Amino acid sequence: MTPRVREILSWYESDNPGVKTNLARMLNHGTLGGSGRMVILPVDQGFEHGPARSFAPNPPGYDPHYHFQLAIDAGCNAYAAPLGFLEAGAASHAGEVPLILKLNSHESLLSDRDPISVQTASVGDALRLGCCAIGYTVYPGSSLAGEMYEQIRDLAEEAKAAGLAVVIWSYPRGSSLSKDGETAIDVAAYAAQIAAQLGAHVIKVKLPTAHIEQDAARKVYEKEKIPVGTLAERVRHVVQSAFGGRRIVIFSGGAKTGDDELFEQAKAIRDGGGFGSIMGRNAFQRSKADAVKLLGRIMEIYR
Amino acid sequence: MTPRVREILSWYESDNPGVKTNLARMLNHGTLGGSGRMVILPVDQGFEHGPARSFAPNPPGYDPHYHFQLAIDAGCNAYAAPLGFLEAGAASHAGEVPLILKLNSHESLLSDRDPISVQTASVGDALRLGCCAIGYTVYPGSSLAGEMYEQIRDLAEEAKAAGLAVVIWSYPRGSSLSKDGETAIDVAAYAAQIAAQLGAHVIKVKLPTAHIEQDAARKVYEKEKIPVGTLAERVRHVVQSAFGGRRIVIFSGGAKTGDDELFEQAKAIRDGGGFGSIMGRNAFQRSKADAVKLLGRIMEIYR
């Protein structure tokens, strides 16, 4: 147990040893084990975007076993997926990589300006599948956000009592926000705060832009001269917004992008005090060899 | 146990000794302990308004430990916050300051004319975190008010059976009310009455203006010549509206304002028979030294 991991665990002072154990399992696993940084492989795009959009660029990804093995080969801290994907491979790969069961899902056949991600797995499923954590998506800004807040509250209470960690994907969306607003720095910081207040142990947000969405927020950013010009500064602000750095915040890059940009993002996350990356499409939409190489280089940046 | 606290406890005649014990813990704690007056530090603005708007003016406030320590150093009767903030510091500060767990929250990314504050923590959470009370916000006047009334009814019954006190934030909002109406004296008095009828032990309302919102009410105020010209008179009317003074009513000032105005408000609350203040942004958006000084002067007014 490294001093850094011990320090991180100390932040979760109200949690039982079970939760701390499962956080430690994720923090101590893989290439970055013990560093206090994490790279997580999430593969929920099949449900979220459909199979062809997700897996046709690299067809082995249609097979759920592929992603377990990718997470293992690449030395990720954890692998996150919905019920079906985990059920299809959790026995074969028992004990090989920490698992996060996504408890809710959203499909994109539906054209909904105010999305809701609905429950598609349970805390009991997470236990029977040997997971370290539950995952849950909230959409701050959606008119249905309240329903998700109430559901994750209920599920998080149950998960924590059973010693499972809670990972919240906090993705602003909905009719209250402009498209740019979804990744605006004020909104991203707010999304991180909401997840932290909901009791998340690990918070996943998108990398924010310098755009400021809310008028009421803009006044404060300008008056207090909050530095948000560089990506590293924005990462630092988001991490600060998650309880002054007392919660693990990891960042996703979103859609597939160029590798150099990914490395720049990782450096900014590292320099801004972020805790790592959650990288899905950029990882599983290329060959496994390439993906392992890519993730390895990202991990080198964090180490 | 002072005669005044004993008198106040006697008003809660249907409550079990557990509820009385927790009310006594809050009434007897801190600088105002035993006086029958309370100053409570609430920090739910991170969820309600976003992190930068809340904490950028005094960045140590991003850290949840800061607010525990502020409430302790300032001698507040209690500290109120949502789940995440309390989880992040309740073990380190166990037994140092009475805690109120806010059981519902509302985020302001959403543009909602008829707001609803949704459940984000439970009575079980309040017990495991060692809280003295649950807190809950209702928005009288919102078309969704009924959902909140039913939820707090359910939660309050559960909390009281477990010996926890119930604090209701009663904030009129919604499409039925004009902006001025939200703090109109008739509406504020009504909001206090609703909270009392819902079974609140402690009621938090905003300081009211002399505006009268409802036509049906205006006739009565004029006919009965209810004095509402001064702030102290309006406080007196609101306290009277909460069961003729048999319920603890405390007042919030809202957004950050000048210190002299805060002192005037505190004097009016005192002179009108109010039970104290709940002061968030005016406290935590300045340096801790200044906040302790400010709260100390407010407490001197109440003592």
Place this chain on the structure above:
Amino acid sequence: MTPRVREILSWYESDNPGVKTNLARMLNHGTLGGSGRMVILPVDQGFEHGPARSFAPNPPGYDPHYHFQLAIDAGCNAYAAPLGFLEAGAASHAGEVPLILKLNSHESLLSDRDPISVQTASVGDALRLGCCAIGYTVYPGSSLAGEMYEQIRDLAEEAKAAGLAVVIWSYPRGSSLSKDGETAIDVAAYAAQIAAQLGAHVIKVKLPTAHIEQDAARKVYEKEKIPVGTLAERVRHVVQSAFGGRRIVIFSGGAKTGDDELFEQAKAIRDGGGFGSIMGRNAFQRSKADAVKLLGRIMEIYR
């Protein structure tokens, strides 16, 4: 036990002895005890209309203890109020007057054409407060009436199993009705029938006018020459509509009115075979001495 009370109790032949005991407690209490007639004091206007509109005309009424004492001094059969009002005085006045806990409430800040009265207390609350009955308001004609019917069904089942009587306030309102229709004789009779079919032991309706709201009903009233010309005739028709007189039906007069009119109403209720009055504002919006005198004269009419 008088023959009349014994006869009334015999109508509730499916109910358990607990329900009969609680009905008997109300029927045998106060000035009218044993007569089969009832005068009930209801004070739910604080929640329904706001505190100033309710209590400013007689300020001692802000204090919940006042109404317990008024019901006791006036010799009422029962006192009905929402949770907060009963909690605030039920221990001091334990055993002094039968209590009815209003389980739902509606606030008038909201501008709603189709009102719903939401649950604000529970059967468990009624038991722990020592009540004889639960009270519940339905709004026949509101588009949300169904939600109330389902809720009272559920609550009534629970209350009866616990030996509590069920009192239903049946007040037609909503976008389906004209203003005059709310007190139309066909609508009032219909409201009484609905309450009876929902399983009410005691039904409270407003005194009806001779107006007929529904075309389909008008044809029958005309064809069958149902006498509804006088108030006594209309009372008789409403009582008949509540299971041919096998259910206790009591009448409210609504807003404060002249005393002579009240006496005329009581005589009509008596002559029409009604079971008594439920009188709120006309009682508590005058001095206690005057209220006791007024109620005494009403009771003399019924005796």
Place this chain on the structure above:
Amino acid sequence: MTPRVREILSWYESDNPGVKTNLARMLNHGTLGGSGRMVILPVDQGFEHGPARSFAPNPPGYDPHYHFQLAIDAGCNAYAAPLGFLEAGAASHAGEVPLILKLNSHESLLSDRDPISVQTASVGDALRLGCCAIGYTVYPGSSLAGEMYEQIRDLAEEAKAAGLAVVIWSYPRGSSLSKDGETAIDVAAYAAQIAAQLGAHVIKVKLPTAHIEQDAARKVYEKEKIPVGTLAERVRHVVQSAFGGRRIVIFSGGAKTGDDELFEQAKAIRDGGGFGSIMGRNAFQRSKADAVKLLGRIMEIYR
């Protein structure tokens, strides 16, 4: 919060903040508040030994209010009693002294060589009465000990989840033990260990003699030369046996004895690293003035 209390709380590292808060409430209350030592007033003798044997020596003790006031006047850290005694005074003394509800009781009308103490109150009772802890007696060595172990396991799990501390009275008795064996040093140390393994936060044992009951133990005490010659040495050994000093162990002297002996016992408890005394009959079987004086002198020894 003194460093010593903070240190003690740190030992309970698996417990939630609620448990820590209630431990802190007891450790910080009264004359010894903050010292890490405790003097608790227990009055369960009415049930255990009968009323005359318990209260006739000082008849005001028949009144449950007497003992609340004694604990308050003497500055005890907590007052422990069965359901009836706490119900009879918890409201009047709400918030004045930390309470421990004894959840099981044993009566001495029964001549049972293998005693069992049966459940006479619940965790829910403890919550509604505003208690800081539950108390429970086990009789190691009784052929019925297993039933008590299973019951306190169940109750302790429930209590801890609700934030209540767990105090176990561990009193060896039963046909397996000689009379001398009940207070033998090997048996007392074993009793402390059992309570600690059952998950007790606070352990109450009787002051042990130098007698050794078990042959298998005697060999070890002799071989390892465990010093048990003086009372302080025996206290030290018992404290060591409760997780090497990581659990609060307090001692009872049993039947009424001379004051000088009590002082000597307290000095031995202090010198042996014990955490304090639980003193019943020696306190409440003399006049209140004398009891307050006696307890005050005991506390001086611990301070």
Place this chain on the structure above:
Amino acid sequence: MTPRVREILSWYESDNPGVKTNLARMLNHGTLGGSGRMVILPVDQGFEHGPARSFAPNPPGYDPHYHFQLAIDAGCNAYAAPLGFLEAGAASHAGEVPLILKLNSHESLLSDRDPISVQTASVGDALRLGCCAIGYTVYPGSSLAGEMYEQIRDLAEEAKAAGLAVVIWSYPRGSSLSKDGETAIDVAAYAAQIAAQLGAHVIKVKLPTAHIEQDAARKVYEKEKIPVGTLAERVRHVVQSAFGGRRIVIFSGGAKTGDDELFEQAKAIRDGGGFGSIMGRNAFQRSKADAVKLLGRIMEIYR
């Protein structure tokens, strides 16, 4: 994941991935991780035999933290203990060593010819403490064995549903057996079979002697010429008796003995196809340096 561990996991084909994950966690941890062999440190003697008999030979063992650290330093696969011992250190050592919570305990103050080990912890406790498995002792041959079989059946069903592995200590005792019979080869093999049939994933038995206890069994052993002359042969027979080698069987040596004998035993376990050792007193009753050395040499034998 080594082929051997993968093979072992394949035997538990009805179990969910959670159980397999927790078995893998134990099989993959520590010095023997991946070998398919296990050395487990169990410290339940404080409850079973008393503190002095357990810890006086090496007094640091009174402190629960000591045993966590010993298991970690020695590279054990897991550490097993009762509730109190795990609660006292599970947070500080979260994630450092797989934990097995002993769910039942037996104290030796009691002179019971037919022992029963009673429940002193729950599956919920195991989850909140972050354990990989529950442990449970049965006493085949005790007249109370049936009660334990029924209880572990119930607990095992609950544990497996939650993904926890089940470790059964199967220790023949009771009035039906002679003292020699408790470790007789026929009885030991039978005990292993019973544990396997009860659904254990890991079975702990004592090293058997060549004695045969049961007449009915003796006939078979003689007729079938089952080789039980050497310890390795007896280990092989016991492993065979646990589903032909499809269940993990580990052996305990019992009381402290000479090191050379321990090494001979380990070699016999290895040569007989046993899966390892569970070694308590021989480990924690010497200095930690010596214990780490001893356990290291044992592990070398297994590697």
